[in-house]
Amino acid sequence: MEQRPSAAPASVGVIVVAAGSGSRLGRPEPKAFVEIGGRSILSRSMDAVRGMSEEAALVVVVPAALVSAASAQLDELRMPAVVVAGGDTRQRSVAAGLEVLPPEVEVVLVHDAARVFTPPDVFDRVVAAVRDLGHGVIPGLPVTDTIKGVAGDGTVRDTIDRSKLTAVQTPQGFPRTHLVEAYALAAADFTDDAALVREAGHPVGVVAGSALAFKITTADDLERAEDVLRRQGSFGRAPLPRTGVGVDAHAFDPEAELWLAGLHWPGEPGLAGHSDGDVVAHAICDALLGAAGLGDLGSRFGTADPELAGAHGDVFLARTRDILSAAGFRIGNVSVQLIGNRPRFAPRKVEADALLTSILGAPVSVSATTTDGLGFPGRGEGLTAIATCLVSV
Numbered sequence: 001m002e003q004r005p006s007a008a009p010a011s012v013g014v015i016v017v018a019a020g021s022g023s024r025l026g027r028p029e030p031k032a033f034v035e036i037g038g039r040s041i042l043s044r045s046m047d048a049v050r051g052m053s054e055e056a057a058l059v060v061v062v063p064a065a066l067v068s069a070a071s072a073q074l075d076e077l078r079m080p081a082v083v084v085a086g087g088d089t090r091q092r093s094v095a096a097g098l099e100v101l102p103p104e105v106e107v108v109l110v111h112d113a114a115r116v117f118t119p120p121d122v123f124d125r126v127v128a129a130v131r132d133l134g135h136g137v138i139p140g141l142p143v144t145d146t147i148k149g150v151a152g153d154g155t156v157r158d159t160i161d162r163s164k165l166t167a168v169q170t171p172q173g174f175p176r177t178h179l180v181e182a183y184a185l186a187a188a189d190f191t192d193d194a195a196l197v198r199e200a201g202h203p204v205g206v207v208a209g210s211a212l213a214f215k216i217t218t219a220d221d222l223e224r225a226e227d228v229l230r231r232q233g234s235f236g237r238a239p240l241p242r243t244g245v246g247v248d249a250h251a252f253d254p255e256a257e258l259w260l261a262g263l264h265w266p267g268e269p270g271l272a273g274h275s276d277g278d279v280v281a282h283a284i285c286d287a288l289l290g291a292a293g294l295g296d297l298g299s300r301f302g303t304a305d306p307e308l309a310g311a312h313g314d315v316f317l318a319r320t321r322d323i324l325s326a327a328g329f330r331i332g333n334v335s336v337q338l339i340g341n342r343p344r345f346a347p348r349k350v351e352a353d354a355l356l357t358s359i360l361g362a363p364v365s366v367s368a369t370t371t372d373g374l375g376f377p378g379r380g381e382g383l384t385a386i387a388t389c390l391v392s393v
Contacts (some may be wrong), residue, residue, distance in 0.1 A: 010055045012052075012056040012107045013105035013107070013109070013176070014049050014058050014108075014111060014123070014171065015059045015097035015098065016060045016061065016112075017086070017097070018041070018062050018113035019032075019062055019085075022034065025216070025221075026219050030062075030063050030066065031216065034222070036116070036222065040073060041216060042062070042070060042073055043077060044117075045115070045118075048123055049111075049120075050077075050292075050328055050329075050393075051293045052124060054124075054295060055294075055326075057101060057104070058079060058082070059082045059084060060083045060097075061086040061097045062086060063086060064085035067085055078326070078327070084100055090191075091186065091196070094110055094183075097110075098179065101176070107127055107130050107131065108173065110170060111123075111172075114217065115169060115170055115213045115216075117213065117214070117225070118171070118210060120293060122213060123171055126138075126172070127173060130173040130174065136172070136173065136174040136178060136193075136194060136202060136205070138169070138170075138206055139207055139208065139213065140167055140168045140207075140209050141169070141208075141210075142165075143166065143167055145162070146159065146162065147159070147160040147165065166206055168206075174193065174197055179193065181200055182196045182199065185199075185200050242293075242390070242392065244288055244292070245386070246289075246386070247386050247387075248279040248297075248385050249382060249383065250271035250273050251381055252380075253270050254269045256269070256272065256276075257270045257276075258270045258343065259271075259278045261338070261345075262317070262359065263351060271383060275312070275316070276311065276312050278313035278316075279383050280356075282313070282316065282385070283336060284336060284356070284364070284389070285300075287334065287388055287389040288320050288331065288389055289324075291329075291389055291390070292391055294324065294327055300323065301316060301319070314359055317356070317360060318359055321360050329391045330393075331361065333389065333390055334356070334363070335366075335367075335389070336385055336386070336387045337368075337385065337387075338384075339370070339371060339385065340370065340380075340382065349366060349367070349368075352366050
């Protein structure tokens with residue numbers, strides 16, 4: 001087992017199962033290490049985990065001989081994870097992953113690496129449903145083909161009512177207590193975790209899956225995956241950069257000191273807020289988190305956190321930078337438009353740009369304008385900032 005650097009404790013854990021041999025694929029290497037468009041199946045399966053709206057504790061289960069190779073791939077993606085050797089069946093591989101999940105994890109998702117194009121919103125939908133319902137949830141799609149029951153001699157026996165059928169996908173999500181109990185009680189080998197959990201007496205619900213969440217099992221599936229990349233315009237190409245936009249506004253508070261763009265402005269009225277109200281810093285954080293698909297300022301740094309009461313913008317910026325870095329993102333550049341009548345920003349623009357650039361490790365440019373008396377900034381009631389950014393994997 002190899003431990004990659006970990007982020008802050010997370011209540012959601014994701015076990016990515018990539019320990020299969022992939023014999024039906026007809027390739028010499030294990031399935032998870034087969035490349036599609038210049039990236040391995042394992043590498044591409046990480047995109048959805050990275051795109052989840054909240055951080056998750058990641059465990060990756062691979063063949064024992066390839067633990068180091070998998071760790072190297074995750075290092076390249078800058079994905080914090082525990083990499084563990086799998087067993088001789090899928091069920092034993094999941095059990096190995098379950099054993100090393102951090103104690104803080106309450107909701108567990110089990111995902112097949114071979115479903116490389118599963119959208120992040122399917123992960124988010126499963127997590128939300130598990131929390132809402134309090135039991136297991138699996139993504140699935142309606143069955144559209146006519147299904148026949150066939151006798152042992154190959155003759156058609158009956159037609160199955162497809163309205164009662166669902167084509168099941170992953171990630172399958174469960175309260176951790178249910179999944180741990182199911183594995184402790186397991187007396188047989190099941191094809192998926194939902195069957196195991198139901199065998200233990202717990203209900204399992206279904207939420208909408210995605211047509212993109214197909215499983216790569218055969219050579220035909222591999223061709224389908226390559227076709228998906230061609231249609232997305234990313235076959236054999238580097239991932240495109242992502243853009244983000246963030247907006248923040250605060251009213252003036254004459255009793256507070258003004259902190260703006262990470263700088264202290266003596267003699268100017270401050271901004272109202274749980275922290276120092278730095279609209280420039282806050283807008284930058286929202287833009288960066290949004291570009292990376294990692295939530296927003298409110299979900300990451302809520303007002304309930306006493307450590308952030310009165311915190312200055314550099315604290316939020318540094319934490320946001322670290323969140324993106326842990327998720328494998330690099331910041332390209334940030335541009336901010338500050339809107340308001342005061343303070344006069346131009347004399348300190350160079351100072352502000354240099355400070356923000358040093359915190360984020362990427363070029364930051366802040367400019368200021370007024371609204372010719374329009375709106376609350378024009379009436380001198382407060383400030384607004386609009387930030388845009390580029391990030392890349």
